[in-house]
Amino acid sequence: MKEFINLAVEIRRVKIMLSLQTSIVGRKVIYLREVESTNDLAKLLALHEDEGTVIVADRQTRGRGRIGRRWESPEGGVWMSVILRPPLVLEDLPKVVFMGAVAVVETLEKFGIPGKVKWPNDVLVEGRKIAGILAEGKAGTVVLGIGLNVNNPVPEGAISMKDVLGSNVPLVDVFRTLIARLDEAYSLLKERPASIVEKAKSRMILGVPVIVVGEDIEGIAEDIDEFGRLIVRKPSGEVVKVVYGDLSIRFAQR
Numbered sequence: 001m002k003e004f005i006n007l008a009v010e011i012r013r014v015k016i017m018l019s020l021q022t023s024i025v026g027r028k029v030i031y032l033r034e035v036e037s038t039n040d041l042a043k044l045l046a047l048h049e050d051e052g053t054v055i056v057a058d059r060q061t062r063g064r065g066r067i068g069r070r071w072e073s074p075e076g077g078v079w080m081s082v083i084l085r086p087p088l089v090l091e092d093l094p095k096v097v098f099m100g101a102v103a104v105v106e107t108l109e110k111f112g113i114p115g116k117v118k119w120p121n122d123v124l125v126e127g128r129k130i131a132g133i134l135a136e137g138k139a140g141t142v143v144l145g146i147g148l149n150v151n152n153p154v155p156e157g158a159i160s161m162k163d164v165l166g167s168n169v170p171l172v173d174v175f176r177t178l179i180a181r182l183d184e185a186y187s188l189l190k191e192r193p194a195s196i197v198e199k200a201k202s203r204m205i206l207g208v209p210v211i212v213v214g215e216d217i218e219g220i221a222e223d224i225d226e227f228g229r230l231i232v233r234k235p236s237g238e239v240v241k242v243v244y245g246d247l248s249i250r251f252a253q254r
Helices: 001-010 036-044 090-110 161-165 171-191 193-200
Strands: 031-034 053-058 077-085 114-118 120-124 128-138 143-148 208-213 219-226 232-234 239-242 248-250
Touching: 031 036, 036 053, 036 128, 036 143, 053 171, 053 219, 077 171, 090 120, 090 128, 090 143, 090 171, 128 208, 143 171, 171 193, 208 232, 219 239, 239 248
Parallel strands: 031 053
Antiparallel strands: 053 077, 077 143, 114 120, 120 128, 128 143, 208 219, 208 248, 219 232, 232 239
């Protein structure tokens, strides 16, 4: 914790005014040139910052995804976290992840890019990863982190908005659009949580052969249930509900 207290003191915090017409998400934006992890800093700042505060950085030096995996975060992408206090229990954390995924897909659509949600927390374009979502919750507060490849170089197997469109994309426009979509999705999550699951399902890669990595589960990803669990039908006909895991899709997305 001391490391991040020092970071918050030493680095210049800038509020950027983006003319955001939002009700909760983005009421305050803290912009940093560089940070180790926006999620880790957001968890520290959540002790005294209001709900909806967004931390965004040009670069992350220790960005991470699920299970502590390194997330490449060079300049040119959107690396952000938002402090939320949803009226949900921790078991509902997948709904917050789906909310982020829906907002990313809707942002991509605004720029003419069709994206699909890959359970549990990725967004794919042309079968390659363009965004990842990480939600971490404790004591009534959830920090939702989103990494979206925009103009940045990407590792093998990933893709950026620039790769798809063939030219640089205005980063501020992407950020502004994403904040607006997040604000809309968060209002829906608070009012009708089940609707977020339905919206995510409508944008999810389903009906394809999958393997749950590290588990003895292989079959067709048929659906998700009301809690966000993935429903897989094995070749034997047995139906399994997967709460947590990494998914390997066995052929190209449709």
